[in-house]
Amino acid sequence: MTAPPPPLGLLAELTHRCPLRCPYCSNPVELSRASAELDAATWGRVFREAAALGVLQLHLSGGEPAARRDLPEIVAHAASAGLYSNLITSGVTLDAERLRALAAAGLDHVQLSVQDAEAGSADRIGGLRGGHARKLDFARAVEAAGLPLTLNAVVHRQNLDRLGGLIDLALELGAGRLEVAHVQYYGWALRNRDALLPSRAQLDAATRTVTEARERLRGRLVIDYVVPDYHAKRPKACMGGWGRSFIAVSPAGRALPCHAAESLPGFDFPDVREHSLAWIWTESEAFQRFRGTGWMPEPCRGCEHKERDWGGCRCQAFALTGDTAATDPACAHSPHHHLLDLAVQDAAVAGVEFTYREMGAATAG
Ligand code: FES
Numbered sequence: 104m105t106a107p108p109p110p111l112g113l114l115a116e117l118t119h120r121c122p123l124r125c126p127y128c129s130n131p132v133e134l135s136r137a138s139a140e141l142d143a144a145t146w147g148r149v150f151r152e153a154a155a156l157g158v159l160q161l162h163l164s165g166g167e168p169a170a171r172r173d174l175p176e177i178v179a180h181a182a183s184a185g186l187y188s189n190l191i192t193s194g195v196t197l198d199a200e201r202l203r204a205l206a207a208a209g210l211d212h213v214q215l216s217v218q219d220a221e222a223g224s225a226d227r228i229g230g231l232r233g234g235h236a237r238k239l240d241f242a243r244a245v246e247a248a249g250l251p252l253t254l255n256a257v258v259h260r261q262n263l264d265r266l267g268g269l270i271d272l273a274l275e276l277g278a279g280r281l282e283v284a285h286v287q288y289y290g291w292a293l294r295n296r297d298a299l300l301p302s303r304a305q306l307d308a309a310t311r312t313v314t315e316a317r318e319r320l321r322g323r324l325v326i327d328y329v330v331p332d333y334h335a336k337r338p339k340a341c342m343g344g345w346g347r348s349f350i351a352v353s354p355a356g357r358a359l360p361c362h363a364a365e366s367l368p369g370f371d372f373p374d375v376r377e378h379s380l381a382w383i384w385t386e387s388e389a390f391q392r393f394r395g396t397g398w399m400p401e402p403c404r405g406c407e408h409k410e411r412d413w414g415g416c417r418c419q420a421f422a423l424t425g426d427t428a429a430t431d432p433a434c435a436h437s438p439h440h441h442l443l444d445l446a447v448q449d450a451a452v453a454g455v456e457f458t459y460r461e462m463g464a465a466t467a468g
Contacts, residue, residue: 188209
């Protein structure tokens with residue numbers, strides 16, 4: 104087979120430790136222990152291999168990457184490898200002094216998560232009292248450090264009605280970009296689906312809000328917005344297609360075609376301590392299994408959209424059908440599409456209690 108084009112992005116999950124307890128946490132249900140985390144020197148070698156492979160952007164993520172005391176050293180490795188580095192953070196444990204150290208080490212960009220526009224609700228969703236106020240302080244420190252800021256808001260039934268407030272908050276904090284990301288329902292978030300799925304009316308109102316704000320704020324704020332799968336007719340091209348543009352590396356060093364892939368059965372994901380990133384990208388079975396279109400079942404195989412959506416999301420297909428190779432049920436042609444409609448109906452009558460993410464023994468080490 105011909106060699107795949109190089110990946111554009113590397114997601115380095117530095118740790119699964121996190122001070123927040125978000126009910127929609129996208130980390131796998133089984134977390135890596137702190138004692139299993141890659142050290143800074145190994146990350147540096149992985150970054151150099153990524154740059155040689157063609158990667159341009161590095162996303163430093165977690166968990167909360169600031170839980171790593173050696174974060175400045177890791178950022179310096181990224182800078183010396185020539186990668187554009189983006190720190191994806193909750194912002195609740197970073198102060199201005201630590202941020203200045205990261206900027207001095209070569210950090211290029213900060214992406215800050217917020218749970219809501221209103222402090223009481225934001226703290227309830229994140230499971231940390233006072234967390235929202237700390238995020239606002241941190242955002243001001245980002246501006247003072249002269250670093251570009253993106254605000255990331257994961258939206259769902261319990262905050263979507265305040266989307267206008269989130270847009271105002273992004274402006275107030277000097278963000279150049281706002282990502283409005285609907286919850287993806289696999290991993291921990293699937294446990295909270297009934298508490299989080301928005302109604303069709305909420306979604307339609309949110310889409311109108313975004314359309315109006317994009318027009319009004321043209322040139323001031325870029326708003327990224329993706330319609331949630333459960334109200335879609337077409338699946339999203341998850342990760343831009345399996346093994347097509349993206350590599351994630353878990354805290355313990357497993358290379359993954361998507362950050363949630365470790366929960367898929369029947370894989371032996373390669374370890375960056377044992378294999379080069381180039382071998383992983385071009386040769387490993389895990390990255391080739393769902394790459395391209397040859398693996399697709401019907402109705403994907405005969406579909407005119409197959410090279411646009413690449414069969415949708417493998418993690419969602421497995422979560423809803425038990426089959427990693429099934430057509431993503433988000434597609435209206437999937438024989439399982441009705442499962443999404445049923446979930447939306449169930450959520451409309453369900454209670455709103457969260458099952459919070461508890462890190463427990465997984466954070467020890
Ligand atoms: Fe894993 Fe979509 S999240 S393929």
